[in-house]
Amino acid sequence: MKDTIKWGILAPGHIAQRFTEHLLTLPDAKIVAVGSRSIDRALQFAETYNIDRAYGSYLELVKDPEIDIIYVASPHSAHYEHCLLALEHGKAVLCEKSFTANAEQAKELVKVAREKSLFIMEAMWTRFLPVYPLVKKLLDSGTIGEVRTVSANYCFFREFEAEHRIFNPDLAGGALLDIGIYPLSFAQWVMGEMPEFIESRCKLAPSGVDEQTSIMLTYKGGKSALLHCAFNSFSPTDAYICCKDGFIYIEDFNRATKAEVYKGWEKIDELKVDFEYGLAFQAAEAMRCLREGLIESPILTHQMSIDCMAIMDKIRADNGIIYPFEK
Numbered sequence: 556m557k558d559t560i561k562w563g564i565l566a567p568g569h570i571a572q573r574f575t576e577h578l579l580t581l582p583d584a585k586i587v588a589v590g591s592r593s594i595d596r597a598l599q600f601a602e603t604y605n606i607d608r609a610y611g612s613y614l615e616l617v618k619d620p621e622i623d624i625i626y627v628a629s630p631h632s633a634h635y636e637h638c639l640l641a642l643e644h645g646k647a648v649l650c651e652k653s654f655t656a657n658a659e660q661a662k663e664l665v666k667v668a669r670e671k672s673l674f675i676m677e678a679m680w681t682r683f684l685p686v687y688p689l690v691k692k693l694l695d696s697g698t699i700g701e702v703r704t705v706s707a708n709y710c711f712f713r714e715f716e717a718e719h720r721i722f723n724p725d726l727a728g729g730a731l732l733d734i735g736i737y738p739l740s741f742a743q744w745v746m747g748e749m750p751e752f753i754e755s756r757c758k759l760a761p762s763g764v765d766e767q768t769s770i771m772l773t774y775k776g777g778k779s780a781l782l783h784c785a786f787n788s789f790s791p792t793d794a795y796i797c798c799k800d801g802f803i804y805i806e807d808f809n810r811a812t813k814a815e816v817y818k819g820w821e822k823i824d825e826l827k828v829d830f831e832y833g834l835a836f837q838a839a840e841a842m843r844c845l846r847e848g849l850i851e852s853p854i855l856t857h858q859m860s861i862d863c864m865a866i867m868d869k870i871r872a873d874n875g876i877i878y879p880f881e882k
């Protein structure tokens with residue numbers, strides 16, 4: 556594949572703006588087009604970021620023959636439809652988290668991508684932060700023994716607004732899919748397997764989606780993960796990986812620039828990295844995969860995204876959260 560990978564931005568909302576700013580820092584990436592449901596929004600976005608073409612529909616965007624990969628940044632409820640649209644028009648896809656609204660949709664997208672030999676990946680950007688290969692190496696070295704437990708939280712307060720994407724069941728809102736996916740994906744990355752038991756308790760917002768969710772996952776051999784997400788409180792976003800002979804403390808695991816390593820109670824190392832444009836790492840990985848002809852990233856495989864969706868399906872089912880389009 557060519558030196559420059561050409562991107563199309565689908566749904567120019569809040570995160571699409573930030574992603575675009577980070578993507579533009581990569582010299583081998585070029586954004587050639589943006590598509591919105593509104594031509595005015597597309598034109599405004601194109602003007603802001605100096606993008607060649609603006610389309611007033613997603614269909615026109617995915618038909619653009621110059622585009623190699625589409626970044627899908629619509630609400631969770633629409634990821635399936637928009638990824639499918641891109642794949643059906645021969646485009647690779649980087650799709651915002653949560654990958655889809657449920658595991659069935661995730662499996663279907665992966666099936667289509669594989670049939671068409673097209674790359675697809677969930678934009679779980681925190682997985683690609685440079686501190687994590689260092690953490691993995693440390694864990695694999697056995698210096699602090701086997702992993703026993705993981706804990707991670709991601710909570711912030713947001714006043715309830717029935718129509719807002721994050722509270723709206725029609726858009727697959729709720730704390731779990733919106734921010735719970737971060738600690739969940741983190742725990743799944745550390746454990747590397749599906750849990751044997753998935754226990755949870757959700758507190759529902761007036762719209763029927765979760766505003767607060769506590770999760771306990773139990774893995775083979777009794778390893779476990781304790782995770783929280785909420786829109787009704789603030790929490791530190793720190794994570795702990797606790798092992799037989801010590802632990803790793805990751806301050807702000809979502810934007811981590813360091814991980815402290817403890818043997819027993821004694822701090823023995825600090826794994827440090829520095830970066831400015833955190834959303835660019837996932838894009839760089841997508842472009843590496845495209846160039847190498849890979850249809851999935853070995854860092855964030857299709858199965859990892861499907862597993863997270865399946866765990867969230869179980870949590871929603873256990874707490875009576877069914878999106879209107881699933882009924």
Ligand SMILES: NC(=O)c1ccc[n+]([C@@H]2O[C@H](COP(=O)([O-])OP(=O)(O)OC[C@H]3O[C@@H](n4cnc5c(N)ncnc54)[C@H](OP(=O)(O)O)[C@@H]3O)[C@@H](O)[C@H]2O)c1
Binds near residue numbers: 565591592596678680
């Ligand atoms: N990586 C991160 O740090 C991060 C942060 C925030 C959100 N996200 C994820 O990014 C995605 C979008 O979140 P956001 O906060 O950017 O949302 P947003 O600001 O509401 O933008 C979503 C865009 O999707 C388009 N859209 C298509 N169908 C829609 C519908 N039925 N209702 C509303 N909008 C629709 C709209 O663009 P047009 O109408 O112009 O086409 C809208 O601007 C979600 O998956 C979210 O979880 C990721």
